Amino acid sequence: MLKYALSAQGRAELKRSWTITILASFAAIIAVFSYNLLYRTGGTTNIIIFFAIAAALAVGFVFGRKKYFANTDGTQLTVDDDKITLHVPGQPEAAIAFENIRQIKEAKQGIHLISKLPAKRSVFVMDKFEGFDEIQKLIAERVREHSLMTVK
Numbered sequence: 280m281l282k283y284a285l286s287a288q289g290r291a292e293l294k295r296s297w298t299i300t301i302l303a304s305f306a307a308i309i310a311v312f313s314y315n316l317l318y319r320t321g322g323t324t325n326i327i328i329f330f331a332i333a334a335a336l337a338v339g340f341v342f343g344r345k346k347y348f349a350n351t352d353g354t355q356l357t358v359d360d361d362k363i364t365l366h367v368p369g370q371p372e373a374a375i376a377f378e379n380i381r382q383i384k385e386a387k388q389g390i391h392l393i394s395k396l397p398a399k400r401s402v403f404v405m406d407k408f409e410g411f412d413e414i415q416k417l418i419a420e421r422v423r424e425h426s427l428m429t430v431k
Contacts, residue, residue: 283356283414289407293351298344305336356408358417361425363392365402373402377425383418390415 285293309332316329346369353368364374375392379399384391389405408414 280360281358281417283358283408283410285351285354285405285407286409289405289409290351293407294348297347297351301340301343305340308336309333356404356414358414358421360421363402363404363418363421365404375399375402377418377421380418380422380425383422390418392418 312332313329316332317326350368350370353366355366357364357366361378362374362376364372366372375394379394379396380392381395382391382393384393386403389403389407389411392402392404394401404411404414404418
């Protein structure tokens, strides 16, 4: 059993992209609320309502950021003899047996392991893991071994 964690650079990239995405979303929400509360009502709406909504959104952002960062720090990839498992804290484990992998599809930011089974469509392995090239070669080798074993 081999365990891989996200690299420090990969974690930093994921955290930065998440922060930018969520900040842009929250800024858009605040802009819509400010337009509706201040300009459409002619400025007669109580400004305390505006600041309360902005504060609630800021608190939601801080707690959401903390939870996402904890999930990012605990992400692990486990490669066993018969399956590969992606564990992200707070989410169900994504596991796929090597004998059930129909196709390994390379993507821009990792690889998709596409399953033969209709219930489990695919598992995505990000290139942010330490030793991603080694992981990719190991998965290809194990899939090849298991596909030969099932043919015999």
